[in-house]
Amino acid sequence: MRLTARARLTLLLTTLVLAAGGALTALTYLLMRQRLRHGTFFTELDPAGSPSAGATQPAQSLHDLADRMVADTLSALLTQAGLALIAVTGLTAALGWLMAGRVLRPIRAISATAHRLSAENLTERIPVTAPADELSTLAATVNDMLDRIQHGVAERDRILDSQRLFTANAAHELRTPLTTARTAIDVTLDGNPNRAELLTMAGDVRNAVQHVQRVLNGLLLLARSQAGIGAREPDDLAGIAAAALDAARQRTHDLAVHTDLRPAPVSGEPVLLERMIGNLVDNAIRYNRPDGHLTVSTGTAGGRAVLRIFNTGREIPPDEAQTLLEPFVYGQGARVRTEGLGLGLSIVRAVALAHGGQLALTALPDGGLDITVELPQHPVATADRPT
Missing domain, CATH: 1.10.287.130 (Signal transduction histidine kinase, dimerisation/phosphotransfer (DHp) domain)
Structure with missing residues (x-):
């Protein structure tokens, strides 16, 4: 028969009390017998110490009587102690059962909550009670685990x-x-x-x-x-940006282009870095307005290589700007659909993340976008392209 945790705790507590009570009873019995056998009364009744031979027989009778009294006393002691031990053991079992149930109540609450949880319901949490003991720590740990699971499921x-x-x-x-x-x-x-x-x-x-x-x-x-990048090569965002602007020169004749290309050494895959900056320049031109502005700057800040591109264009609601990073999203009312594929900014973000960087996109109040890409800076600037 398999015992529950509550039954095992009760049995353990009862066994400990029974063993301690039995040991205490045995020790009391031995000490009492030793005391009675060698007490002052037996010493005075010792025949060897009697002053006369005539007193030997009465003393022996008293000694036998004392032995019987000692035996009766010890027997009564054992009987009464045994009954008391049985009563205490029974009371301990009952109290132990109640105490074990109280101690295990938080665990039952954890189990019941776990049974109620499912992939569709991860909002319930286990109450954490005072004082801060092992069980409250367990409840808090389970709640933290449920938070992580809920976040993982949502993600x-x-x-x-x-x-x-x-x-x-x-x-x-x-x-x-x-x-x-x-x-x-x-x-x-x-x-x-x-x-x-x-x-x-x-x-x-x-x-x-x-x-x-x-x-x-x-x-x-x-x-x-x-999927990530393979072999890394040293490069410079300034040189890549200059090459991208030079390639798009025919499309910027009606735009005011401003550049501030300072060295921004990075380490990465040149093809992906070229496509990242090429897409940013292409988007800034494609979705600009006639007689608009395009500003491209590169440099370093805080151990990071920074590329910043901002352009004029149609107004974009702030809450819609981040959605432009998703594939095939062109914007509703902010950007008309052109010959673009809607993958440009998605590729830019993917390349930045693959190189351990990050991308920040902000819709400008007067229209257009302000995009900043930060990548880990390479310690040595080796740019093969003209800046």
Whole structure:
């Protein structure tokens, strides 16, 4: 038969009291017998110490009587002590049962709470009672564990929702050009198309295929960025930014471009760093306004290499700015959809995180974005590109 923890505690306490009471009874019995056997009364009745031979017989009778009295006393002592020990043991068992139940009550509360918890209900917590003992510490530890589990479940749900949204958006981005190509083919081939109509259809199909290819390339780069980086090489954000601005010079003829490119040495994968800064420059130009401004600066601060890009543009609600970091998000009312894929800032964030950095994005009150990327600074500045 398997005993419960309460029964085991009660049995342990009862056994300890029984053993202690038995030892105390035995010790009392031995000490009492020793005292009675060698007390003053037996010494006075000792025949060897009698003053005359005539007194030997009465003394012997008294000695026998004393022996019987001692034996009766010790027997009564054992009987009464045994009864008292039985009573104390029974009382101890009853009190031990009650005390064990009280001591184990917090554990039962923990068990009951654990049974009520599920993936859909992680809000309940175990009450932590005073004083601060081992059981209250256990309750607090379990509550901390439940907090971590709840946070993990919430984070898992958030990731799953984000993945589902990403999958749906990616499917939409790929399905739209394919649908366009299919429609162009069906409409053109529904009859006897001439050469001009076939060329128009071919152009539509080519544009759709190019769009699909750009989406797939963006997805592959995003996945590569999120998977981490391989071999690191020393580089300079200033040189990469200068090269990105030079490549986009034809698209900035109607913008006022300001640069402050100071050395910002980093260590990372050059291809990913180039794409990160290229995407930032591309977004700053693509979503700018005519006669707007674009400012790009690099430098170091607090042992970090810093890249900052801010541009004019449409007004973006502050609560919507962070959503622009999600894949395939273009903004509602703040940014019109253009030929962009909606992956630019997602790739930027993934590259920054892969290099141990961070990205901060702020919507400017008059429109546009202020984006800052901070990466761990490389101790030696080795920039191969002109600044």
